Amino acid sequence: MANVFDVLNERGYIDQVTHEEELRELLEKESVAFYIGFDATADSLTLGHFLQMMVMMHMQRAGHKPIALLGGGTTMIGDPSGKSDMRKVLTREMIDHNAECFKEQFKRFLDFNEDRAIMVNNADWLMDLNFVNFMREIGVHFSVNRMLTFDCYKNRLEQGLTFFEFGYMLMQSYDFLYLYRHHNCKMQLGGSDQWSNIIGGYELVRKLEQDKVYGMTFKLLTTAAGTKMGKTEKGTIWLDKEKTSPYELFQYLRNVDDRDVEKFLALLTFLPMDEVRRLSALKDAEINMAKEVLAYEVTQMVHGKEDADKALEASRSLFAGSADSESIPSTDMDAKIFEEGIGILDLMRELGLIKTNSEGRRLVEQGGITIDGEKVEAVDRMVTLDDFNDGRILIRKGKKVYHQVKI
Secondary structure, three states: OOOHHHHHHHHOOEEEEOOHHHHHHHHHHOOOEEEEEEOOOOOOOEHHHHHHHHHHHHHHHOOOEEEEEEOOOHHHOOOOOOOOOOOOOOOHHHHHHHHHHHHHHHHHHOOOHHHOOEEEEOHHHHOOOOHHHHHHHOHHHOOHHHHOOOHHHHOOOOOOOOHHHHOHHHHHHHHHHHHHHHHOEEEEEEEHHHHHHHHHHHHHHHHHHOOOOEEEEEOOOEOOOOOEOOEEOOEEOEOOOOOOOHHHHHHHHHOOOHHHHHHHHHHHOOOOHHHHHHHHOOOHHHHHHHHHHHHHHHHHHHHOHHHHHHHHHHHHHHHOOOOOOOOOOEEEOOOHHHHHOEEHHHHHHHHOOOOOHHHHHHHHHOOOEEEOOEEOOOOOOEEOHHHOEOOEEEEEEOOOEEEEEEO
16 A cells, blocks of 8 residues: 555645655554644534545545544634634634534544544643643743744734734644643644644644654645635535535536646545546546546535435536426525516525625626526516426526526
């Protein structure tokens, strides 16, 4: 079996790493406990988090032990990395609820049987720390001068940085120390924006325990256009099917930029790299086959084969011009609304297809809205019962976004 370090490197995950050769050798010869932290700021993981899940799955498949760290304690403060202002402070109840939601999602991707992976919550050791003792044991090892050179703090100095947030690095570093002492954790992984926090923990453990530990960051998931993967006009792509349906996840991936196909197949699927290169070398209309494979593989891992099959069938039926699939996003509405009629802009806002009337007007004027294949010509177009066939209409926004209305 190939060394997992080489696998991660070939597939394009690795950004920065401490003691590369040492770490590669360690991963070759023994099973290593490692952790990734997840601050519980929402009630679902996102497509951006899925990259981290993939890294953990690769590591576990190679015989290493994942520790999924829920940030029940660190979320009480909020990580200043990459933020231009202070993060909204959540209540303990909200954080605990979010952590429970994360826990259920982790189980889809990692094998927790027979201690092959563990899940821990840093609230268990951070919430009851004695401040004076903590500062004497931990705070003494951190230079404020040095911390202020890190981007996560330097970029915030002009807007203002609270001591509240300044303590985040110390708490995250203490997590690594705690996990080393209690679970023999030798490695912390995270996104490239976490490098300074990871270095803080890595140095703390090496100083206090006189042992070799390691840090690694992976590249953040971005598109060729430079935007964060998983962000759309409508918002975030979630891994909870109640927040983002399997069909919406599938369509998002089915419609990625041609330039992103090879990168996303390598990072978000387990397809062999020879197959990744073959698919991404397809040209013109054939590249759509590669995008379909990408969308299917990810949707299957996140939601299971049944939902992936339904999303694939729905996608194909739409591209073939049919609207029969039950997997197409749809909304049931009261027929009374359409007796007198509802304006197309109001209807699209109601369905979440547009955020503002000005966005809707622009789409209509550019010929980007159709109802059952017929272009909407006027922004004051009324949608009435006469538009419905068999109690349904299909609205298309642009070339790729469809929504069914049923009465």
